[in-house]
Amino acid sequence: MLEIKDLNVYYGVIHALKGLSLTVNDGELVSLIGSNGAGKTSTLHAISGLLPVASGSILLDGKDLLKTAPNKILSLGLAHVPEGRHVFARLTVEENLLMGAYIERNQKKIQENLEKIYSYFPRLKERYRQLAGTLSGGEQQMLATGRALMTNPSIVLMDEPSMGLSPLLVKEIFSIIGTLHENGITILLVEQNAKMALAVADRAYVLETGTITMSGIASALASDDRVRKAYLGQ
Amino acid sequence: MSTFFQTLIVGLRLGSIYALIALGYTMVYGIIRLINFAHGDFIMVGGYTVIFTIPLVLRLGAPAWVSVLAAVVVCALVGMSTELIAYRPVRKKGTNMTALITAIAMSLFLENLAQAIPVIGPNPKVSTQIFRAGGIRFGTVTMEYTTIFTLIISAVIMLVLYTFTQKTRLGRAMRCVSEDKAAATLMGINVNHTILLTFGIGSALAAVAALMYLAQYPKVYTTMGGLLGLKAFVSAVLGGIGIIPGAMLGGIVIGLVESFTTSYISSSMADTFVFLILIIVLVIKPAGILGKNVGEKV
Numbered sequence: 001m002l003e004i005k006d007l008n009v010y011y012g013v014i015h016a017l018k019g020l021s022l023t024v025n026d027g028e029l030v031s032l033i034g035s036n037g038a039g040k041t042s043t044l045h046a047i048s049g050l051l052p053v054a055s056g057s058i059l060l061d062g063k064d065l066l067k068t069a070p071n072k073i074l075s076l077g078l079a080h081v082p083e084g085r086h087v088f089a090r091l092t093v094e095e096n097l098l099m100g101a102y103i104e105r106n107q108k109k110i111q112e113n114l115e116k117i118y119s120y121f122p123r124l125k126e127r128y129r130q131l132a133g134t135l136s137g138g139e140q141q142m143l144a145t146g147r148a149l150m151t152n153p154s155i156v157l158m159d160e161p162s163m164g165l166s167p168l169l170v171k172e173i174f175s176i177i178g179t180l181h182e183n184g185i186t187i188l189l190v191e192q193n194a195k196m197a198l199a200v201a202d203r204a205y206v207l208e209t210g211t212i213t214m215s216g217i218a219s220a221l222a223s224d225d226r227v228r229k230a231y232l233g234q
Numbered sequence: 235m236s237t238f239f240q241t242l243i244v245g246l247r248l249g250s251i252y253a254l255i256a257l258g259y260t261m262v263y264g265i266i267r268l269i270n271f272a273h274g275d276f277i278m279v280g281g282y283t284v285i286f287t288i289p290l291v292l293r294l295g296a297p298a299w300v301s302v303l304a305a306v307v308v309c310a311l312v313g314m315s316t317e318l319i320a321y322r323p324v325r326k327k328g329t330n331m332t333a334l335i336t337a338i339a340m341s342l343f344l345e346n347l348a349q350a351i352p353v354i355g356p357n358p359k360v361s362t363q364i365f366r367a368g369g370i371r372f373g374t375v376t377m378e379y380t381t382i383f384t385l386i387i388s389a390v391i392m393l394v395l396y397t398f399t400q401k402t403r404l405g406r407a408m409r410c411v412s413e414d415k416a417a418a419t420l421m422g423i424n425v426n427h428t429i430l431l432t433f434g435i436g437s438a439l440a441a442v443a444a445l446m447y448l449a450q451y452p453k454v455y456t457t458m459g460g461l462l463g464l465k466a467f468v469s470a471v472l473g474g475i476g477i478i479p480g481a482m483l484g485g486i487v488i489g490l491v492e493s494f495t496t497s498y499i500s501s502s503m504a505d506t507f508v509f510l511i512l513i514i515v516l517v518i519k520p521a522g523i524l525g526k527n528v529g530e531k532v
């Protein structure tokens with residue numbers, strides 16, 4: 001379980017997260033929606049230790065992530081698919097996946113996971129020797145997702161996986177997210193595409209300028225008038 | 235014809251020394267986008283370590299070149315300390331410009347520190363013979379043992395280094411850190427350790443280069459890293475800074491330019507030609523011979 005309490009984050013004088021609290025229970029798919037600049041990426045960066053936190057607490061299964069070195073967080077079972085994919089452009093597809101398993105020393109496990117990722121994403125297998133920088137946006141998203149799954153994480157943070165993708169690919173990516181969820185992986189999904197994010201989630205939070213303004217069952221939020229007006233364009 | 239081959243061999247020998255030094259510049263630049271001005275001075279550190287350990291090594295009955303092992307250790311330690319004490323704190327707080335100034339300061343600091351150490355002092359020291367004297371004749375061309383060893387050792391080191399970066403887990407981690415530090419952190423890579431390792435390897439290569447340089451020009455002085463480092467840096471830029479095969483290629487090209495100018499034109503023109511070649515290549519291909527002209531990645 002991921003528990004964030006009263007989180008405050010600053011960029012210089014900009015107060016980006018103002019006392020944010022949220023919880024993701026084991027096995028849940030929770031969406032965090034909000035418009036551009038609301039603080040979604042900052043939230044995920046704070047969780048992964050990429051961003052200094054002024055105050056508050058972040059616990060993963062009771063362990064204090066704020067006291068954990070950023071590069072040790074993955075070994076606690078939390079993986080992060082960053083906004084903009086951030087695949088290693090000059091490494092091949094397979095090298096990118098192997099980097100996902102950097103902390104794993106058991107070769108047999110690495111090979112098993114590689115095969116599993118290739119079965120989720122056959123297109124990555126076809127292109128395993130291609131440089132990641134030459135993949136299309138959708139393929140890079142699959143690679144970034146596959147890379148994050150290489151250590152069998154218990155929870156995955158996903159930051160705008162649908163960004164910049166064609167409607168067809170957005171559907172494909174969301175169907176993969178649904179499959180991961182069915183397979184028992186806990187997911188915290190950040191999206192501007194509120195419609196899809198609410199459709200696939202169990203619960204959701206609405207973030208506005210650094211503060212959670214609404215939360216609840218995803219389907220209930222999707223029929224809430226304020227959400228429909230502000231985020232679903234209805 | 236024999237002049238030609240002799241010149242070619244001399245060029246390759248000099249070039250492989252430049253290449254080894256250039257690798258240090260390029261690896262550090264690749265990983266933290268810093269031109270490590272102190273890198274040339276690591277050669278000086280290596281040179282003095284070799285000079286001071288040769289008598290010990292000889293007393294143990296080992297050949298003189300074994301002193302390179304001590305130089306590798308000392309240089310790696312000096313390189314890693316430089317990163318830990320000077321560059322890392324500045325990187326956390328400062329800008330690229332402060333880091334660059336720190337690198338220049340580190341260079342001056344090492345040179346002056348060396349002069350202040352009584353056993354070193356301001357006067358040059360001369361090294362004893364490092365590899366065995368003489369050579370092998372191939373027809374009209376003689377290859378000195380120094381040349382043969384220099385070429386073989388550099389080739390092996392470059393091959394090992396290339397394989398390390400391409401095929402091993404740590405080598406891949408290094409490439410990831412140089413490309414994207416945040417994403418590397420998300421993979422569980424300790425970015426600071428990886429940078430430290432890069433400094434260690436680059437400085438160790440400078441130690442090997444120091445040995446080979448001494449084998450040819452047996453004189454050590456505190457500012458020896460200046461022009462030598464500059465030419466190696468030029469090699470790295472020529473080949474495409476940040477690119478490992480680029481440093482190797484650039485070093486060889488600069489070595490050849492220097493030796494052919496010396497043989498066929500005039501030794502006093504050699505450095506002029508080195509920089510002329512650099513300017514011509516950079517005008518045609520700003521990112522260097524193997525560089526991709528895509529502008530700096532941010």
Ligand SMILES: Nc1ncnc2c1ncn2[C@@H]1O[C@H](COP(=O)(O)OP(=O)(O)O)[C@@H](O)[C@H]1O
Nearest residue numbers: 011014016034035036037038039040041042043
């Ligand atoms: N590196 C940064 N420096 C200064 N301000 C930043 C930086 N990154 C984000 N911000 C600011 O923090 C706020 C939240 O940004 P972000 O977390 O990226 O939002 P979102 O992901 O929801 O679009 C915005 O106002 C943004 O301008």
Ligand SMILES: [Mg+2]
Nearest residue numbers: 040041042083
């Ligand atoms: Mg964002």
